[in-house]
Amino acid sequence: MSEDDHMWGYLFLALAIVAEVIATTFLKFTAGENAKWWAYAIVVVGYVASFTALSQSLSRGVPLGIAYAIWSAVGVVAIVIVSWLLFKESLSWVQIVGLALVISGVGLLELGGKH
Structure with a gap:
């Protein structure tokens, strides 16, 4: 695997995270009595794009455990921040502190994998 492939792997991972955060954010508009039909389309397209980009990340040499840890942790942190900013959730x-621990944990996983 070349250094370029590895860089592309992390770029695809970033795209996977962005797509997942968009899809998860729009889940808010699919809930309740005022559910929006268009939100379902954004959710489906976002999750398909996210998993496709995650797969591309893996095919370019990003280890599965690291990719999934980063994808899920950054997604969780981003969704909490988006929910706080856009939806005024507490x-x-x-x-x-929990978010800081999540970030620290993923950082330790990444550091622990370096040789």
Whole structure:
């Protein structure tokens, strides 16, 4: 695997995260009595794009465990921030500490894999 392939792998991982965050954000518009039909389309397209990009990331040498840890953790942190900013959902100090621990944990996984 070349260094370029590895760089592309992480670029595809970033695209997978963005697509997943968009899809998950639009889930909010599919819930309840005022569900929007167009939101379902965005959710489906977003998740398909996310998994496609994640697969491309793996095919370019990003290890599965690292890719999934980064994808899920960054997604969780991003969704919490998006929910707080756009939907005015609460965010306590305990939750902020939890987010910091999630980020730290993924960072340790990444560092632990370096040789």
